[in-house]
Amino acid sequence: MIRDFVPTQPPSLRSFRNSFTHAMVWVAVVVIAQRYCTPAQSAERPSRPNIVIMLADDQGWGDLRVHGNTNLSTPNIDSLAHDGVLFDRFYVCPVCAPTRAEFLTGRYYARTGVRGVSTGQERINSDEVTIADLFQQAGYATGAFGKWHNGSQFPYHPNARGFEEYYGFTSGHWGHYFDPMLEHNNEITRGKGYITDDLTTHAMEFMETNHERGKPFFCYLPYNTPHSPMQVPDEYFDKVANRPLKMHHRNPKQEDMPHLRAALAMCENIDWNVGRVLKKIDELSIADNTIVIYFSDNGPNGWRWNGGMKGRKGSIDEGGVRVPMLMRWPGHIDKRKVIKPIAGAIDLLPTLTELASVPYATKKPLDGQSLVPLLRGNDTHWNDRMLISYQPPRGGKGKTPEPRVSVRNQRFRLDAAGKLYDITADPGQNTDVSNRHPDLVREMKRTADQFVEELGDLVKPDERPFPVGEAPTTLLPARDGVEHGSVQRSARAPNCSYFTHWVGDPDDAITWDIEVSETATFDVEIFYTCAADDVGAEFQLEFADVKLTGKVTQAHDPPAYGGEADRTPNRGSESYVKDFQPMSVGKITLAKGRGLLKLSAFQVPGNEVMEVRLLRLSKQK
Known part of the structure; x- marks a missing residue:
């Protein structure tokens, strides 16, 4: 069991007032001051290191210059190898959410409840302890900035898993990378600029703010590139658009050149942002007291040079699960060191907690092991492992x-x-x-x-419901719902999709399998679009024997977009996006318990009821 650290308090001086002379009281004050308040002692006590973890999305082992790929330039990421250590064979999972779960818990993802990458299968069980929980309880400021991908509703949301600050998106895919819809601490907001740049800016502000507060920070920066859609600013794509490429996949005919070039450009943008983070660390003069880690969540998302290994993203062959892993902590771990023994994402929790002297205690055993002996050269008795x-x-x-x-x-x-x-x-x-x-x-x-x-x-298949009411606001996105009748998703991959083609057939409905934590009344909003000719549809939201009726009274018909920014002719399973707006429906009282939250229509004057991106349920105080 993990317990909050409670500092010992000095004894009260009141007991001295009637029992001791003024002189004795003064002696007691001096003793207490020496014991608890001596500046020299505080200065001698080593401060805990800051932690910065940057995680790329779909960047393969071969997508770095330091690994021998001359097709791209990654000087900032490479510098971590020059100033720290490079793990020669570091292993993660074949897809995104599982790797994140292993990093966060130090346990194989299948033990944590994660079964997949969408429709709730990406959630880490609420009884798992995360690395952020541990650092937060140790007094660290904790923040995550980027693609979470391990649950959207409380208690799965990052703000409920040890991160006091969160900015990004909780899904696995996002349909557009410029000024996208994001969230900040469970409130919907709008990003500014290219998403990778924006996430980095927020992370740097978090680092600077907490450094000024004198508080050690744990900063998790999980990027969502070079994951598709293949979108990147012109200044990066233009550099690689006509660049001669000398390094190729072992079967060059499998290469998709537009996708490959876009991936290289996105990796170079990541590198620029890593440089921004490292520069900020230098500006704050905290490099010697900051552990920096960079790794990726799975193999490359396309066929490109990857050291001749078999497999790519989605495969449990070598090329699908071996990724870059670099780490630096000046003055504490060696420079330019290559660590040969195999290691993995499951090892980061025990490694970082040991380096930072953060206690870990839980009934759930770790699968990972601390890599500190390897980092400090005490690996004489390091045993082979599986x-x-x-x-x-x-x-x-x-x-x-x-x-x-x-x-x-x-x-x-x-x-x-x-x-x-x-x-x-x-x-x-x-x-x-x-x-x-x-x-x-x-x-x-x-x-x-x-x-x-x-x-x-x-x-077995995941049958966990989606929690409602654990936090003041619960978001139920389309990806967590189920379509019925003629209703369709906007794309095959649920993550960033919305429901469309709701024509009002008798079987048409959208449902969410929810569990209400306590009986409460909620304000209901639907993020929707509706063409002018379709205004007037009447619908109902029901749970158990309670119904809330509503009517679409205003048109909101923005265009779908996203493809205009793609660098590839086909975005595959990624959904286009729209600027959905909230429509207030009214209040509904949901009884504690599990059941289907069902959205259906009973009057459809036009061709379609509306398109639905998400429900927002706000609990009344």
Whole structure:
């Protein structure tokens, strides 16, 4: 159990008033002052280091100059290797939300409740302890700025997971990167400029504010690039648009050149922003007392040079889960050091808490281990270990869903099909050597089977409801809802989608599986669009036996946009966006308990009821 640290208070002086002389009181005051208030003691006490973690989204191991890719320039990220350490083989998960969960908890994501990347499957169970919880309880200012992707409603929201300050978006995908709709501490706001630049600006302001307050800070900066849509300012794209590219994927015919060039430009923009963060640290004169970490959440999101490794994002092969990892702390860890032993995102929580002397106590065991011995050169007795890469069950027609597991040790990878590869000699996983190492294959298979067995019910489909009422405001976006009848999503990927084609057929409805924490009355707003010819539709929101009726009385018909900023001809599964506006519907009293919150129409004078981006439920005081 984690307990807040309560500083010992000096004893009261009142007891001295009637029992001791004035002189004795004075002696007592001096003793107490020496014990609790001596400036020399405070000065000698080492201050805890600030922490800055920058996490790229879909940047592969090969997307850095320091790893040998001459197609792009990343001097600021590379400088972390020159001034600190570079992890040669660092492993994460094949997709976004799982990696974030492993970093936040120090545990394999499948143990934390995370099963996927959308519709609630990305949520970390509320009983998990996060790294932000620990640093916050240790007295740190904690802030996150960017793509959260581990739950939207309280208690899954970042403000409920140890981050007192949050600016960004909680989803996994976002449809537009310039002046986008974002949120600040659970309140909807509008970003300013290119999203990566904007997130960095807010993070730097957080760092500066808390440094001026004299408070150590834990700053988490999870970017959402080079994830699609492939959008980047002209000044970066123009640099790479016609640049000769010498480094290519092992099968160059698979390369999508517009996508590849856009990814390179987005990586160079990230590098510029990393430079801004490092410059701010220097300006604040805190470089020697600030740990800086940079890594990515999975392999590259397209076919491009990646050191000849097999696989990309979405794969549990080497190329899908090996990523960049650089770390610096001047004066505390070596410079220009390459750490060879394998490590992973699960190791960051135990490593950072040890470096910062932040206590960790929980009933849930960590899967990660502290890398401090490797950082400080005390690795004489460092033992080989096995790291697990996991994909949840994926059903198919006529198939029984089964999880897929790959196991990695320092030299070998056992893939999900049971084939063994010597990764150091064969990064492309071309030659199965399982017949040469039968004992190792059996041991790795046993490790994989035991891991799946330990997961138990966590392998089953996610049936958790979406909480309502845990915070003053609850946002229920379209991605967490279910469409019925003719209603459709604006895109295949739910994350940044909205509901459209609500034509008013008898079966048309939108539902959210919710659980109300306590009986309360809520003000209801729907973020909507509606063409002028469709104004007048009447609808109802119902939960259990309570109904709230409403009517669309004003047109709001903004265009869909986003594609004009794309650097690729096809944005794939990403949704276009619209500037939805809130429509006040009224008040509804929701009883404590679980059920379907259902939105349906009973009068449709036009072609469509409306398009729906999200519901906002504000609890009355």
